[in-house]
Amino acid sequence: MYKLLTHNDLDGVGCGILAKMAFGPDVRVRYNSIASLNREIEFFLENDSKETFLFITDLSPNEENESRLNEHYSEHGNIQLIDHHKSALHLDDYEWGYVAVEDIDGNLTSATSLFYEYLVSMNFLEASDAISEFVELVRQYDTWEWEKNENQKAHSLNSLFYLVSIDDFEETMIERLSTNAHFDFDEFEKRLLNMEEDKIERYIKRKKREIVQAKVRDYYAGIIYAESYHSEVGNELGKEYAHLDYIVILNMGGKRISYRTIHDHVDVSEIAGHYGGGGHQKASGSTITDEAYKHYVLDTFHLEPIQEDAKRNRYNVKNSTFGTLYKNRKDDTLFLYPQKENWVVEQNKKVVGQAFTNFEEAEIYVKRNFEAWLVKDDLFVEYLIKEVKNKN
Numbered sequence: 001m002y003k004l005l006t007h008n009d010l011d012g013v014g015c016g017i018l019a020k021m022a023f024g025p026d027v028r029v030r031y032n033s034i035a036s037l038n039r040e041i042e043f044f045l046e047n048d049s050k051e052t053f054l055f056i057t058d059l060s061p062n063e064e065n066e067s068r069l070n071e072h073y074s075e076h077g078n079i080q081l082i083d084h085h086k087s088a089l090h091l092d093d094y095e096w097g098y099v100a101v102e103d104i105d106g107n108l109t110s111a112t113s114l115f116y117e118y119l120v121s122m123n124f125l126e127a128s129d130a131i132s133e134f135v136e137l138v139r140q141y142d143t144w145e146w147e148k149n150e151n152q153k154a155h156s157l158n159s160l161f162y163l164v165s166i167d168d169f170e171e172t173m174i175e176r177l178s179t180n181a182h183f184d185f186d187e188f189e190k191r192l193l194n195m196e197e198d199k200i201e202r203y204i205k206r207k208k209r210e211i212v213q214a215k216v217r218d219y220y221a222g223i224i225y226a227e228s229y230h231s232e233v234g235n236e237l238g239k240e241y242a243h244l245d246y247i248v249i250l251n252m253g254g255k256r257i258s259y260r261t262i263h264d265h266v267d268v269s270e271i272a273g274h275y276g277g278g279g280h281q282k283a284s285g286s287t288i289t290d291e292a293y294k295h296y297v298l299d300t301f302h303l304e305p306i307q308e309d310a311k312r313n314r315y316n317v318k319n320s321t322f323g324t325l326y327k328n329r330k331d332d333t334l335f336l337y338p339q340k341e342n343w344v345v346e347q348n349k350k351v352v353g354q355a356f357t358n359f360e361e362a363e364i365y366v367k368r369n370f371e372a373w374l375v376k377d378d379l380f381v382e383y384l385i386k387e388v389k390n391k392n
């Protein structure tokens with residue numbers, strides 16, 4: 001017998017699908033949240049037959065279970081953990097651990113892509129075009145490479161995953177991958193997915209108007225409450241509010257936090273680690289511990305949402321040699337303009353901050369410290385007219 005403990009997201013379930021295709025009725029698959037994995041490991045060690053071969057994919061045990069698994073392995077030798085999370089790299093040192101964040105060509109891996117490679121190399125599963133295509137879609141979604149590649153199909157696969165139950169998804173995919181030469185959606189799914197993509201877009205628009213910002217420990221965070229579409233919300237808000245180091249997505253019902261960043265200078269797996277969680281450099285998670293509750297909920301609940309920049313301006317535009325005008329809730333005016341090699345910021349006509357080497361730096365300063373937004377053209381024109389009058 002085989003047993004697979006894996007994550008309950010698309011990448012984790014991708015592993016479950018491959019396991020069932022490889023081992024058929026000889027494998028039992030359990031899908032877990034990050035929090036429930038350790039319970040399942042303990043159950044396995046205490047109750048399962050010593051003959052059962054255990055796979056763990058896309059998740060990693062806590063320290064205590066790490067050593068219990070190692071003990072079990074030295075007695076029975078039937079454990080294989082496969083993961084691609086940076087926070088699990090220490091497990092690669094065990095004979096039973098295989099953790100790789102990148103493959104030999106430097107491409108980011110996913111649990112499904114690593115497990116597929118493993119099953120094929122061990123002759124447990126025969127490779128096919130359909131399976132390879134499916135695995136690649138999962139990998140691109142999980143590593144977020146789909147966005148740079150504009151691979152909408154990878155995004156749609158994840159949307160479909162959340163539209164149906166895990167059981168239904170599993171069954172449909174196993175059937176499709178076993179019978180079709182290539183992987184594709186059927187006509188009904190395509191229509192459904194179009195509607196779903198529109199729905200996600202509207203959801204994100206709403207979240208853009210609810211986000212608050214706060215400096216938490218060393219970094220500027222954008223904080224939002226959301227139950228669904230965490231990766232999409234994190235990515236879109238990260239781009240819209242690029243002056244923030246990372247985005248925190250609170251799921252109060254599930255008592256969980258997702259951390260996302262689009263930047264390279266922040267490692268959100270470290271931030272999640274501070275609150276007892278883990279994950280990747282750009283995507284991670286933790287539970288809402290008392291400290292996380294204080295930092296992200298209690299200390300920020302009274303804050304007003306960030307105001308979006310004016311979107312349809314012709315005159316008050318970013319990086320303009322005529323200067324760019326911002327405003328905040330206290331009605332301060334913040335004027336950014338180039339002077340010689342640098343950019344200068346005036347708050348209510350007084351120069352503040354240092355000289356900035358480019359517009360982007362000046363804007364980050366203004367958005368972080370004054371929570372200011374780009375004002376509409378009419379206010380900008382009014383401001384300039386007053387300036388001219390004052391000079392005369």
Ligand SMILES: [Mn+2]
Binds near residue numbers: 011084142
């Ligand atoms: Mn994964």
